[in-house]
């Protein structure tokens with residue numbers, strides 16, 4: 001697979017930012033410099049800085065909050081050995097495994113999400129729907145990362161740190177391999193938003209069965225993008241579903 005241009009530079013930039021979080025120069029809870037500030041300081045393009053910050057967020061080390069900035073969440077990334085190990089697998093294997101992780105995370109999140117978890121999920125969705133936040137120059141990669149971000153909030157809401165770590169590493173592996181970008185360009189953004197909205201509705205209402213079902217349906221749509229359309233599982237096929245109201249903002253999702 002051809003390497004996306006600029007990704008080597010983004011990796012170097014990521015390494016530099018990661019070091020500053022790891023050594024405590026930017027403390028946990030502290031806001032890191034803005035994109036323009038880092039662009040000027042590091043002498044790289046703004047899109048490179050943005051990509052590096054996104055990767056840092058995927059690793060769980062920082063979190064970007066709309067209109068407030070990017071904050072340090074952890075000095076250590078989720079296990080990097082795992083991330084390296086994941087690079088050995090095909091896109092279909094990565095997404096297939098992610099399906100297992102995400103379905104379990106959705107069930108657990110529906111069962112025990114806190115109000116804070118719900119706020120984080122809703123914020124991720126709001127950012128996803130906001131064209132100004134999205135930016136015109138980053139549509140494919142941005143779509144993928146926002147999908148990752150919403151899924152990350154669900155994994156963290158599961159209350160299982162290993163699930164959250166696995167999810168973060170899978171997202172990072174998919175970003176690093178270019179799978180996330182190619183999937184994002186194949187998916188209809190409006191459909192992804194509607195599916196996320198539906199998932200959020202199920203998790204918020206504590207509907208464990210539907211949360212699992214709609215996560216499976218959602219990831220199966222991604223699997224179709226990598227030519228694995230026939231892997232729709234018995235879970236997707238057998239779980240009974242009915243009409244579900246949306247959150248109101250999208251109408252019937």
Ligand SMILES: [Zn+2]
Pocket residue numbers: 147148150151192196218
């Ligand atoms: Zn998604």
